[in-house]
Amino acid sequence: MASSVLSSASLSFHGIHKGKSNLGGINKGKIDTFIKSKCFGRISMVAASNVSRFEGITMAPPDPILGVSEAFKADNHELKLNLGVGAYRTEELQPYVLNVVKKADKLLLEKGENREYLPIEGLAAFNKVTAELLFGADNPVMKQQRVATVQGLSGTGSLRLAAALIERYFPGAKVLISAPTWGNHKNIFNDAGVPWSEYRYYDPKTVGLDFEGMIADIKAAPEGSFILLHGCAHNPTGIDPTPEQWEIIADVIQEKNHVPFFDIAYQGFASGSLDADASSVRMFVARGMEVIAAQSYSKNLGLYAERIGAINVVCSSPEAAARVKSQLKRIARPMYSNPPVHGARIVANIVGDSTLFSEWNAEMEMMAGRIKNVRHKLFDNLSSKDKSGKDWSFVLKQIGMFSFTGLNKAQCDNMTNKWHVYMTKDGRISLAGLSLAKCEYLADAIIDSYHNVS
Numbered sequence: 001m002a003s004s005v006l007s008s009a010s011l012s013f014h015g016i017h018k019g020k021s022n023l024g025g026i027n028k029g030k031i032d033t034f035i036k037s038k039c040f041g042r043i044s045m046v047a048a049s050n051v052s053r054f055e056g057i058t059m060a061p062p063d064p065i066l067g068v069s070e071a072f073k074a075d076n077h078e079l080k081l082n083l084g085v086g087a088y089r090t091e092e093l094q095p096y097v098l099n100v101v102k103k104a105d106k107l108l109l110e111k112g113e114n115r116e117y118l119p120i121e122g123l124a125a126f127n128k129v130t131a132e133l134l135f136g137a138d139n140p141v142m143k144q145q146r147v148a149t150v151q152g153l154s155g156t157g158s159l160r161l162a163a164a165l166i167e168r169y170f171p172g173a174k175v176l177i178s179a180p181t182w183g184n185h186k187n188i189f190n191d192a193g194v195p196w197s198e199y200r201y202y203d204p205k206t207v208g209l210d211f212e213g214m215i216a217d218i219k220a221a222p223e224g225s226f227i228l229l230h231g232c233a234h235n236p237t238g239i240d241p242t243p244e245q246w247e248i249i250a251d252v253i254q255e256k257n258h259v260p261f262f263d264i265a266y267q268g269f270a271s272g273s274l275d276a277d278a279s280s281v282r283m284f285v286a287r288g289m290e291v292i293a294a295q296s297y298s299k300n301l302g303l304y305a306e307r308i309g310a311i312n313v314v315c316s317s318p319e320a321a322a323r324v325k326s327q328l329k330r331i332a333r334p335m336y337s338n339p340p341v342h343g344a345r346i347v348a349n350i351v352g353d354s355t356l357f358s359e360w361n362a363e364m365e366m367m368a369g370r371i372k373n374v375r376h377k378l379f380d381n382l383s384s385k386d387k388s389g390k391d392w393s394f395v396l397k398q399i400g401m402f403s404f405t406g407l408n409k410a411q412c413d414n415m416t417n418k419w420h421v422y423m424t425k426d427g428r429i430s431l432a433g434l435s436l437a438k439c440e441y442l443a444d445a446i447i448d449s450y451h452n453v454s
Contacts, residue, residue, distance in 0.1 A: 064183050064424055072422040080420040081438060083429040086235070086401055087304060088367055091435050096367075098302050100359040104346045113345070118338045120329040122151020122310070125348035130295055130310045133351055134264065134278055141285055145318040148325035150332065151310050151339045155265050155296030156184060158311040162261065162292050163192035164331045165313075165324070166226060175226045175261065176218065178202075180426060182235045182263070185228065199227075202237050207394035207406045209239050215252055223257050226292070231262045232277040233270035233400025236428035240399055246280050250287060260284050262293040269300040270400040272368035274361070285314055297347055299401070300364055306343025371401055374434050378403075381443035388451065401432040411449040419445035 062070070068084030090096050121127065127149040132142060141147050152158030166173060175194055177185050178201035189196045199221070200213030218227055229249075234240055241249060253260050262281050268274040284291050296309040311328065315321040332338070350356045375395060382392040395403055407415065407427040415421040421442065423429050434442060 068422045068424060071416075075420055075422075077420040079438075079441060081422065081433065081442065083421060083423045083431075083433045083442075086299070086430050086432065088299065088302060088401070088432045089435075091370065091437075093433065093435055093438075096302060098360070098363050100350055100356055100363055101301060101303070101346060103359070104349045104356060107349060108342070108345055115341065118151070118341050118344070120332050120338050121149075121325065122339045123341060123344040123348060125352065126151055126308075126344035127310065129348055129351035131312055133274060134267065134281060134293060134295060134312060135285060135314075136275075136278075136282060139282070139285065141314050146315050146321050148313040148315060148321040148328060149310055150325060150328045151308075151344055152294070152332075153336065153339060154298055154307040154309040155263065155294055156188065156309075157307065157336070157339075158294040158296070158309045159185070159188050159263065160192065161311045161328055161331055161335075162294060162313075163189050163194050164335075165328060167193050168331070169327070170224075170226075173224060173226060174222060175228055176221050177228050178214075178230070178234070180236055181228070181230075182265075183424075185263075197221075201234075202239065202404065204406065207404065208397065209241060209245070211241065211245055215248065218249070218252050218258065219256065221256065221258065224259070225256070226259045226261045227253055228261045228263060229280070231264040231267070231280050231293070233266040233402070235265065235400075236402050236424070236426060237404040238398030238400050238402045239404070241280075243279070246283060250284050250289070253284075254287065254289060260289060260291050262291065264293055265296045266299050266400055267295070268361070268364045269368060272365040274364075288316075290314055290316055297343065301347065301350070301360070303343045303346065306346070307340060308343035308347060371431050374431050374436060374439060375403065377436050377439040378431070378434070378443060381440050382446065385440075385443050386447050386451075390450075401430055403429050403431055405429055405446060405450075407446070407449055411453045414449040414453045415445050419448070421445050 065084055069082060072080060072082040072084070088096055130151075131147050131149045135142055135147065150158075150161065152161050163175075166175065172195070175189055175196040176199045177189075177196050179198035180202055181198075186196065199217035200210045202208075203210035203213075221227070230240075232240060250260070252258075262284075264278070264281065267277045270277045281291065281293055291312075291314040293312045293314070294309065295312065297306075298304045298308075301308075313321065313324045313328070315324055350360050375398075379392055379395040382395065386392065394406075398404065405427045409425045412423055412425045412427060415423060419441075421429075429442075
């Protein structure tokens with residue numbers, strides 16, 4: 001009896017360790033305890049149950065962004081601020097559900113639509129309006145059916161689909177990512193098995209764009225590389241190229257036969273204008289370039305938890321677009337089968353209805369306007385309180401919900417430990433989590449951290 005039980009345990013671990021000895025990773029002392037625990041021909045499994053198949057799995061580090069929120073919740077200080085997560089808050093620093101989303105929700109409830117599975121590519125009405133929103137309904141690429149659009153699991157999932165497409169059909173091709181970039185970009189390409197490197201973007205001396213470095217690195221990249229670009233409101237810096245600089249970037253990408261790969265997480269939320277925030281993407285498309293573009297509706301419609309986004313691939317022919325779409329569906333099927341429907345219906349109903357669409361534009365302008373007001377108030381407080389002569393104008397030059405403060409890790413630690421201001425350690429703050437009433441307090445914290453912590 002003892003030998004049969006032990007053989008069974010050994011066989012189980014043998015399957016896990018693939019070809020190693022039958023004892024695999026089981027500690028010898030624990031095996032001895034196992035054997036000695038027999039009594040009158042019966043075996044006690046108590047000792048064996050302490051041996052985990054997952055013993056070799058190490059503890060993963062906390063997420064650098066979501067971990068900030070966890071630390072914030074544990075802090076009981078009355079003046080604490082959470083400027084880590086990029087989620088819009090009201091002036092009272094409360095989550096905000098757009099009124100137009102509430103209306104769309106109510107309409108969906110009244111319709112009583114079913115909860116059947118969507119096709120692999122997602123809701124057809126959503127795919128149509130989301131591509132039109134990004135490229136323009138009258139864009140020739142739309143009329144010529146040269147865009148392959150597949151609904152994804154927000155921006156992250158859409159980027160992951162594109163990464164899998166690159167790995168499968170462009171083996172060895174490299175993705176160039178800005179330095180710095182959104183923290184999850186590197187994880188996405190790492191897990192997809194896509195090699196990447198960085199191009200210069202942020203200049204700490206000016207707290208601005210290192211345009212010359214960016215152009216030099218894109219020129220030096222192997223021909224046919226994928227260049228990941230933030231369409232607007234660069235995360236984490238809030239620093240965008242000027243329209244003239246975008247033209248030069250497009251020139252170099254075109255000359256090198258690279259593929260522009262846009263991450264569009266803030267369309268309409270950066271400037272308050274959907275068209276203005278899509279101008280960089282549309283300029284590349286107007287040049288006849290093939291383009292990849294991932295979209296998200298987390299910020300501009302506040303649909304964070306609905307996980308609504310899309311991946312778009314602009315191709316040179318409708319036939320190529322059809323083939324690309326078929327392969328994106330092939331990738332999605334074993335990954336998550338099909339996307340969620342509720343948020344997709346909300347987007348389709350809002351964008352497809354002229355009245356709701358107008359209301360959405362007005363709310364986006366309101367949200368973008370609140371962040372602009374906070375940005376100006378913070379700059380005013382920094383400028384009036386700091387008597388060192390430091391130029392804080394970079395705060396005004398940045399755009400969108402983030403500001404790159406230029407603070408180093410030690411200074412960021414001081415912000416949290418002394419001032420209870422929670423932020424990522426790269427110096428990024430989310431102005432969407434700041435109120436006008438807290439601008440003076442934040443300015444005091446930044447000035448203290450900048451001047452008194454080396």
